[in-house]
Structure formats: C-alpha cells, structure tokens
Amino acid sequence: MSSTRTIQGQKNLQNINQASKDGIGGSPLRPDGTLKVKGEFAYSSDMWHEDMLWGMALRSPHPRANILGVDISEALKVPGVYAVLTHQDIPGSKYYGLEIQDQPALAIDKVRYHGEAIALVAADHPETARRAVKKIKVEYEVLTPIVTEEQCLDPETHGYVHEPHEFKSHGYGNICHEQRLVSGLGVTDEVRAMADVIVSGEYEVGMQDQAFLGPESGLAVPAEDGGIDLYIATQWLHVDRQQMAPVLGLPEEKVRLTLAGVGGAFGGREDISMQIHACLLAQHTGKPVKIVYARDESFYGHVHRHPAKMRYEHGATRDGKLVFADCRIVLDGGAYASASPAVVGNAASLGHGPYVIPNVKMHAIALYSNNPSCGAMRGFGAVQAAFGYESQMDKLAEKLGMDPVELRQLNAMAEGDSMPTGQRIDSPAPVAELLQRVKDMPLPPPLDTEDLDIRAVPGALSNTSHGEGIVRGVGYSVGIKNVGFSEGFDDYSTARVRLEVIGGEPVAMVHTAMAEVGQGGVTVHAQIARTELGVEQVTIHPANTEVGSAGSTSASRQTYMTGGAVKLAAEAVKQALIEKGRRRYGWTQKDISLVGGKVVSESAGVLVPIVDLLGDQAIDLTREHHHRPTQPFDKETGQGFGHVQYTFCANRAVVDVDVDLGLVKVVELTAVQDVGKALNPLSVVGQIQGGCTQALGLAVMEEIIVKDGKVRNASFTDYLIPTILDTPPIPVEILELPDPHAPYGLRGVGEAPTVSATPSIVAAIRQATGLALNRIPVRPEHITGTL
Amino acid sequence: MRVTFTANGKPVEADDVWEGESLLYVLRERVGLPGSKNACEQGECGSCTVYLDGTPVCSCLVAAGQVQDREVRTVEGLSEENGELGLVQQAFIDAGAVQCGFCTPGLLVQTDALLEQDAQPSDNDIREALSGNLCRCTGYEKIMDAVRLASARKCAGKGASE
Ligand code: FES
Ligand code: FES
Numbered sequence: 001m002s003s004t005r006t007i008q009g010q011k012n013l014q015n016i017n018q019a020s021k022d023g024i025g026g027s028p029l030r031p032d033g034t035l036k037v038k039g040e041f042a043y044s045s046d047m048w049h050e051d052m053l054w055g056m057a058l059r060s061p062h063p064r065a066n067i068l069g070v071d072i073s074e075a076l077k078v079p080g081v082y083a084v085l086t087h088q089d090i091p092g093s094k095y096y097g098l099e100i101q102d103q104p105a106l107a108i109d110k111v112r113y114h115g116e117a118i119a120l121v122a123a124d125h126p127e128t129a130r131r132a133v134k135k136i137k138v139e140y141e142v143l144t145p146i147v148t149e150e151q152c153l154d155p156e157t158h159g160y161v162h163e164p165h166e167f168k169s170h171g172y173g174n175i176c177h178e179q180r181l182v183s184g185l186g187v188t189d190e191v192r193a194m195a196d197v198i199v200s201g202e203y204e205v206g207m208q209d210q211a212f213l214g215p216e217s218g219l220a221v222p223a224e225d226g227g228i229d230l231y232i233a234t235q236w237l238h239v240d241r242q243q244m245a246p247v248l249g250l251p252e253e254k255v256r257l258t259l260a261g262v263g264g265a266f267g268g269r270e271d272i273s274m275q276i277h278a279c280l281l282a283q284h285t286g287k288p289v290k291i292v293y294a295r296d297e298s299f300y301g302h303v304h305r306h307p308a309k310m311r312y313e314h315g316a317t318r319d320g321k322l323v324f325a326d327c328r329i330v331l332d333g334g335a336y337a338s339a340s341p342a343v344v345g346n347a348a349s350l351g352h353g354p355y356v357i358p359n360v361k362m363h364a365i366a367l368y369s370n371n372p373s374c375g376a377m378r379g380f381g382a383v384q385a386a387f388g389y390e391s392q393m394d395k396l397a398e399k400l401g402m403d404p405v406e407l408r409q410l411n412a413m414a415e416g417d418s419m420p421t422g423q424r425i426d427s428p429a430p431v432a433e434l435l436q437r438v439k440d441m442p443l444p445p446p447l448d449t450e451d452l453d454i455r456a457v458p459g460a461l462s463n464t465s466h467g468e469g470i471v472r473g474v475g476y477s478v479g480i481k482n483v484g485f486s487e488g489f490d491d492y493s494t495a496r497v498r499l500e501v502i503g504g505e506p507v508a509m510v511h512t513a514m515a516e517v518g519q520g521g522v523t524v525h526a527q528i529a530r531t532e533l534g535v536e537q538v539t540i541h542p543a544n545t546e547v548g549s550a551g552s553t554s555a556s557r558q559t560y561m562t563g564g565a566v567k568l569a570a571e572a573v574k575q576a577l578i579e580k581g582r583r584r585y586g587w588t589q590k591d592i593s594l595v596g597g598k599v600v601s602e603s604a605g606v607l608v609p610i611v612d613l614l615g616d617q618a619i620d621l622t623r624e625h626h627h628r629p630t631q632p633f634d635k636e637t638g639q640g641f642g643h644v645q646y647t648f649c650a651n652r653a654v655v656d657v658d659v660d661l662g663l664v665k666v667v668e669l670t671a672v673q674d675v676g677k678a679l680n681p682l683s684v685v686g687q688i689q690g691g692c693t694q695a696l697g698l699a700v701m702e703e704i705i706v707k708d709g710k711v712r713n714a715s716f717t718d719y720l721i722p723t724i725l726d727t728p729p730i731p732v733e734i735l736e737l738p739d740p741h742a743p744y745g746l747r748g749v750g751e752a753p754t755v756s757a758t759p760s761i762v763a764a765i766r767q768a769t770g771l772a773l774n775r776i777p778v779r780p781e782h783i784t785g786t787l
Numbered sequence: 788m789r790v791t792f793t794a795n796g797k798p799v800e801a802d803d804v805w806e807g808e809s810l811l812y813v814l815r816e817r818v819g820l821p822g823s824k825n826a827c828e829q830g831e832c833g834s835c836t837v838y839l840d841g842t843p844v845c846s847c848l849v850a851a852g853q854v855q856d857r858e859v860r861t862v863e864g865l866s867e868e869n870g871e872l873g874l875v876q877q878a879f880i881d882a883g884a885v886q887c888g889f890c891t892p893g894l895l896v897q898t899d900a901l902l903e904q905d906a907q908p909s910d911n912d913i914r915e916a917l918s919g920n921l922c923r924c925t926g927y928e929k930i931m932d933a934v935r936l937a938s939a940r941k942c943a944g945k946g947a948s949e
Contacts, residue, residue, distance in 0.1 A: 453911050716831035
C-alpha cells in the first residue's frame with residue numbers, strides 16, 4: 001500500500017470537471033457520486049499513512065465519580081504502545097466548548113457522564129491499543145449521579161454537575177441556559193377566562209441519536225513546522241480549529257484542517273469528538289495517528305438530541321381561534337453545554353409552532369446533569385416543541401369537534417404576521433396552503449387483506465400476524481424551523497472563485513471551507529458558478545482552512561450562506577471580467593452577461609469568447625456572505641428579531657397499527673414543503689425524504705436508553721434506526737415561493753421535515769387506536785397498555 | 788499469520804494478520820481496498836457487504852483466516868473491466884440514491900446480488916433484500932428508485948442482446 005492514500009481526502013473533489021450545462025434549478029448529478037459508487041471516495045476512516053499509529057480513548061464506566069488516581073504504568077509496558085496520555089500531558093488549555101468552555105479535553109479529577117474520555121493510547125494496531133486501554137487503572141470514588149429534573153433543580157440536596165466556581169461564565173446552579181418569552185398579555189387568569197376551551201398536556205421526548213453511518217474518525221499528521229495537519233470529518237472546520245488550537249498550545253495557523261469524506265452528520269459532528277485526541281497523540285509520538293470510533297464509542301463520543309419534558313396549555317374560542325399558549329420546555333443538556341444555549345433559544349422562540357397566538361408565555365431551560373451531553377441534531381430544539389404543540393392542536397380539534405387540518409389552517413401564520421418574539425414575518429409563510437396540499441394528495445389504497453403480502457403489515461417479516469387486529473389511522477402536522485444562526489450571531493461564509501483557461505476552455509474553480517456531509521452542497525456550488533459565469537466546467541477545491549470560514553453545515557444554512565458566498569464571488573469575477581473587456585474593447589452596453597462560454601450583450605449579441613478575453617490570466621476573488629443581522633432575544637420577554645429566515649413543512653402520515661402486538665407500520669408519509677427556490681430539485685427531494693425518515697425514527701423506534709446516567713444501548717443492535725422495511729414511500733411536493741431576502745429566493749431545506757413529520761405519525765397512531773400517546777418514541781407497550 | 792485469497796479477481800496476500808482480525812479490516816487496512824465501509828462492525832448495518840465465493844456477507848463478521856484461498860469481490864470489483872461503472876453503480880448515481888454514500892458500497896453489492904437472483908424484483912422483494920443495509924441519509928426512496936432503474940435497464944439490456 002502506498003502512502004499516497006493519506007491525501008486521498010484532498011483528491012476527493014479535485015479534477016472533477018463536469019461537462020454539464022446544468023445550472024441552478026437543474027438536477028446535475030453529484031460530482032463525488034462516481035467516486036462514491038466505486039468505493040474510491042476517501043472517508044475520514046479510510047485515511048492511511050505509512051507508519052501511522054492507532055489512537056484510542058479510555059472512557060468512564062460511571063456517570064459521576066471523583067477520580068482518585070490514574071495509573072498508566074502497565075499500559076505503557078504493552079509492546080507496540082507508543083504513548084499513554086492523561087490531562088497532565090495537555091500542553092495548552094485543558095477546556096474547550098462550542099459556546100461555553102466547560103468541557104475538559106480529558107477528564108480532570110472527576111467524570112461527569114458515562115463514556116467521558118479519561119486517557120488516550122497510541123499503538124501500532126487497534127487491538128494493541130484496546131489491550132493497553134484495558135490496562136490503565138483508574139481509582140474512582142463513585143457518586144450518585146444527578147439525572148432527574150428534580151435533582152438538577154435542587155443542587156443543595158443533590159449537588160452540582162459543575163461546582164459554581166468551575167468555570168467563569170457559569171452561575172446558575174445546574175441550569176445551563178434559560179429563555180423566557182411573554183407576548184400579548186402573557187398568560188394570566190384573565191387571559192385564561194377569555195378562552196372557551198382549554199386543553200393541556202404533558203409530553204416527553206426521548207434521547208435521539210444522529211446515528212450517522214461514517215464513524216468519527218480522522219488522521220492527525222505532525223508537520224515539520226511544529227504544527228499539525230488533520231484530515232477530518234466535521235461540520236465546521238474553522239470552529240474545530242478555534243477550539244483545538246488553544247488545547248494543543250499552538251497558534252491557529254499551525255493547526256491546518258482538511259475535510260476528509262464525511263459519512264453523514266445531522267448535527268452530531270458539530271462538536272469536537274476525536275480531533276483533539278488524535279492531535280495530542282500525534283504531537284507526543286511525532287507520528288501520524290488515526291482514530292476511528294467503534295459504534296459504541298460513537299454513541300458515547302458525540303452529543304445527542306436533547307430529551308425533553310414539556311407542559312403545554314392552549315386556550316381557544318368556541319370557533320377555534322387560539323387565545324393563548326402557556327408552555328414550559330425542559331431540555332436535559334447532560335454534562336456539558338455544547339449547543340444547549342442556542343437549542344433553548346430555538347425551543348423558546350419556535351415552540352408555539354407556525355400559529356398566530358395573541359397571548360403567549362414560554363419558559364425553556366436546559367439543565368446540566370450527569371446524563372450524556374446533548375447538542376445539535378437536525379431540527380435543533382424545534383423538533384421537541386413540535387411534538388408538544390402539534391399534539392395540542394389535535395387535542396384541541398377533538399375537543400372542539402373540528403377537523404384537525406381546518407383548526408390548524410384557521411390559526412396558521414402567514415406573511416405579515418408576527419412571531420411571539422415580535423418579529424414580523426417578511427417573506428412567504430404558506431402554512432395553510434402546505435396543509436391544504438398535503439391533505440389533497442391522494443391516499444394510499446387500503447391494506448389488501450384478501451391477498452396479503454406478509455411483508456406489508458406491521459412487524460413485517462417476523463410472521464407475527466396475518467392482518468388480524470390491524471387498524472389504519474391518518475394524521476397531519478406542520479412545523480416551523482429557523483434557517484441559519486440566530487440571536488445576533490454574525491453568521492457568514494467565505495468563498496473563493498477562480499476563472500481561468502485550461503485546455504482551451506474556461507474553467508471555474510470554487511474554494512470554500514464548507515463541509516460536504518452528504519447533503520450535496522458541492523453539486524449546488526458548481527451549479528451556481530455555472531449559472532453566474534456561463535461556463536460548463538467547474539472544479540470544486542477541497543475544503544480546508546486555507547480559505548476563510550464557511551460556518552457550520554447545520555441549521556439548514558449552507559446553500560443560503562455558502563451558496564450565497566459562491567454567488568457573490570462568482571458575480572465579482574464576472575464583473576472583473578466584463579470590466580477587463582470594457583477597458584480593452586470600449587464596450588458601452590449596460591446589459592452584458594456571461595452565457596455559454598461567451599461574453600454577450602442582449603442588445604449587441606456575442607461580444608467575445610471568455611477564453612479570448614481572459615487569455616492566460618486568471619481572475620481569482622474571495623467574498624464573504626453575511627446574512628442580515630439578527631438580535632439576541634430579551635432574556636425575560638423573549639422579544640427580538642432573532643431569526644433570519646423561517647421554513648415550513650407539512651406532513652400526512654398513514655399508519656397501520658397492530659393493536660394486539662403494539663406494532664406500527666407507517667404505510668405512507670407525505671411531505672409538502674416550501675423551499676423558496678429549488679436549486680437542485682433532485683437533492684431537495686432527497687433531503688426531505690431523509691429528514692422525514694429520521695422523524696419516523698423518533699416517532700416509533702429511536703431512543704438512547706439512559707438509566708441512572710448509564711447508556712444501555714450503545715450499538716446498532718439495540719439502538720434502532722429505520723430500515724428500508726420500516727420506511728414507507730415518501731411522496732414529496734415542493735412549493736417555490738421566493739424569499740426576497742435570500743440568494744435566488746431560496747429557503748433552507750434540510751431540517752423542516754424532521755421537525756414536522758414526527759407529530760403526524762403519532763397523530764395517525766392516535767387516530768387508529770384512540771390512545772393519548774404523550775411520549776415518543778411510541779413503543780409497543782404504549783399501544784398494548786402493558787407498560 | 789499469512790492469509791492469501793483472491794480479491795476482485797487478483798491474488799492478494801496479507802502478512803502478520805492477527806487471528807482476531809476481520810476480513811473487513813484486512814481489506815481496508817492491509818490490502819488497499821477501503822471501499823467496504825466500517826459502520827458498526829457487528830453485522831447490523833450492511834456497509835461492509837462483500838461477495839465471498841459469490842454470496843454476499845458482512846465482511847466485518849468474517850474472520851480473516853476464513854477467506855484463505857477463497858474469492859472475495861468488493862464494491863471496487865463492481866465496475867466493468869475497462870473501469871466503466873457497472874449497471875447498478877450507474878443506476879444509484881442516476882437516481883440520486885447517493886448522499887453521503889457511506890452505505891452505498893454495501894447497498895451496491897447487495898443490490899447486485901438481488902438482481903443476479905431476480906432481475907425483476909417487486910417492491911416488497913427489494914425491501915426485504917435490502918433490509919440489512921442501513922442508510923441514514925436518503926430515506927430509502929431514491930434507493931428504491933435506483934434498484935428499479937437498475938432492474939429495468941438490466942431487463943432491457945437482456946432483451947436487446949437476445
Ligand atoms: S460494518 Fe459490517 S455490518 Fe456494519
Ligand atoms: S447515503 Fe449516507 S448513509 Fe446512505
């Protein structure tokens with residue numbers, strides 16, 4: 001094997017010149033697709049270097065314990081072991097974190113969650129590393145973990161996850177962050193009296209995992225200048241570097257990150273996992289170090305979706321108009337803050353759903369506990385809330401004797417309405433229309449019990465029943481999600497576009513630090529460059545930290561933000577080229593553009609081929625795209641222009657429920673979403689279907705089981721994600737109502753279906769069974785009542 | 788120990804193989820065939836699926852020693868001799884069935900095996916055959932499209948050549 005595979009990650013996208021005419025609105029195929037189907041695309045776990053070592057972490061078996069001593073001497077004696085490190089070997093700062101620097105790179109004196117990393121080993125074979133890890137002796141003083149809301153909120157009795165002095169910015173006991181919101185008159189007895197009907201409910205959401213398939217992995221290579229090169233699967237190269245450099249004791253420019261192939265992310269790669277560990281081991285051994293998490297380590301090593309406990313109360317008039325909503329959302333953030341503050345902000349500001357509600361009171365909090373840390377996952381705080389408010393809408397409709405879709409439409413927000421945050425919605429918000437369309441889609445045929453294919457019924461393939469005891473239900477839902485980073489964050493992205501002549505053809509090169517995590521951003525960037533520059537051939541430069549930050553591949557923001565930056569840079573290149581032509585040829589026309597490899601004027605026709613104008617000079621320009629500024633929410637009232645864009649999706653679920661066995665088969669899951677402008681319809685539909693499937697997982701099967709702070713199902717055997725048999729046909733319809741503030745009018749796509757689809761499935765199960773179902777995932781015992 | 792076997796038609800040998808190593812590890816780390824993926828290494832996800840003597844298996848569950856003198860075909864071996872994409876590979880690209888692509892190698896091998904057995908599977912046949920291959924990105928709809936497309940092309944191709 002040659003060491004050239006080390007740089008496979010860089011080759012993934014280089015020299016892929018697509019001779020396609022497809023600009024935006026078309027569906028050209030992925031530039032990385034061919035490599036992927038050939039097995040030649042280099043994911044981060046495929047990185048390889050001659051002479052490389054394997055890194056591995058020792059993880060805590062206890063959710064809460066004091067560390068009395070760590071003895072690494074036996075581990076160091078294992079032949080083939082090159083280094084064993086603890087926090088004492090960290091050259092720089094010992095803490096890092098996305099928003100709050102509360103997380104030690106290796107545990108110091110205590111562990112706060114099951115699976116926290118305590119020590120690291122580098123060895124010549126993964127098995128050697130595994131054996132050495134087992135030889136590290138840790139003496140613990142095991143403490144009772146702080147895991148319930150009651151325990152967290154009573155630190156005097158149960159203790160602190162982080163002692164009040166432990167890091168600067170923390171002063172709230174075990175509350176990591178909270179956000180209140182009051183609009184209209186708030187919710188008082190007088191306001192309650194204005195409602196004819198009131199419904200309330202308590203809802204619970206289990207801990208979901210991103211469960212991307214490509215394990216956390218990467219290769220750290222020490223460089224001659226004392227710096228380090230890391231080939232890594234991540235969602236945001238620059239923010240990784242920003243957190244890593246102080247710990248490694250290096251200036252940022254000496255920590256160079258290149259994106260290696262990413263096997264899915266869904267928020268789970270927004271935090272540091274093995275990045276710092278691999279680099280520390282590489283620094284200490286002077287050798288390249290590869291870390292690849294096993295699946296159980298992946299479950300321990302990344303943050304999950306916050307489990308939630310919610311209380312909702314809604315009041316409405318007799319004819320169905322909402323009068324008030326009173327909500328409390330408690331998110332368990334686990335041991336470290338990660339993205340909890342922003343998740344709380346989303347839950348608080350989006351937690352009422354896409355409805356006009358005159359009077360609102362909301363309190364959202366994230367707790368510190370000794371449960372696994374939670375952070376970003378697709379839908380980010382909006383998912384949990386949607387299960388709450390949509391369950392309430394169904395309850396209210398039932399109480400009023402109204403059709404649940406009509407009730408939603410009656411209260412649906414539209415352009416010009418205000419959010420409970422006071423923010424006016426200044427772009428299309430076709431909530432009622434989305435619901436209408438999803439309702440109007442044809443229903444699937446009834447279950448064919450005459451000529452039954454056993455594979456089509458709940459519990460398919462297990463031969464559990466032959467269609468007896470099966471009832472069908474239909475449920476609807478709609479959801480709202482923000483796009484991009486909110487609450488005053490200066491969200492931006494950088495793109496470099498270069499235009500030059502190669503082999504007699506004009507070729508554009510696009511260079512950004514955007515993490516392609518599978519969503520297809522690289523396809524769209526090429527489409528944008530083609531559209532703006534009128535060229536066919538576009539090369540995508542490998543994503544790395546040599547260019548400015550692209551921000552995170554999350555929050556449905558990359559097409560908006562980095563796509564926007566590519567558009568700006570390409571436009572600048574176009575203007576520079578046209579300016580060159582004006583100087584050379586004295587063009588006076590105002591209507592000059594680039595089409596089909598030529599500089600053209602609408603009035604005068606073809607002016608000159610790009611190739612002739614450019615000659616052997618390249619135009620290479622970099623631009624940043626910032627979205628319009630947002631504001632932080634007022635801490636007490638939650639008021640403020642907090643979000644830059646909203647996105648909406650509506651769903652209809654049809655389910656068959658075997659009420660004897662408690663098994664559910666989703667028969668069909670329909671989605672209608674407004675995407676503003678579909679830059680690549682094939683990818684857009686793929687995103688919506690994928691998002692719906694994760695929502696299906698949350699509705700009926702996915703949950704990390706945590707008991708007394710311990711994770712009980714850290715494997716794909718026990719943590720179930722939907723298979724192709726669990727997943728139904730997902731018909732998708734897209735609406736394109738342009739947002740005047742966004743590039744091309746587009747709207748972020750990836751998250752909205754994950755927010756909205758879960759409640760539709762639960763609603764359908766409720767309709768089939770008549771059960772209340774206040775907790776997701778819905779389990780067989782909830783349906784059979786054998787809990 | 789030393790293990791020798793055939794990978795995609797070529798003889799390969801791996802030295803110093805530790806007896807606990809899986810076929811997946813040997814393919815990925817020792818003989819330069821990283822196409823088969825490592826997502827669970829427990830036989831649950833299907834990302835590591837390869838042909839072993841013509842039968843699709845999870846290579847993470849096969850001990851390296853078991854492949855001595857046997858024939859392995861991986862995703863890297865699904866392309867045509869001239870390097871052009873095989874029918875199933877092309878269909879996955881055309882249908883948009885590849886997002887992050889981590890599940891793709893396993894799905895390609897499994898689909899190839901399915902269509903070898905039955906060139907015109909029903910939807911339920913496809914779902915049953917692919918139920919051991921997890922995909923977290925696509926929602927499977929486009930994978931269904933890809934398999935149907937590959938099936939249609941395979942049948943059309945047969946018709947034309949007969
Ligand atoms: S890696 Fe072999 S089945 Fe998952
Ligand atoms: S495409 Fe990412 S797991 Fe299937």
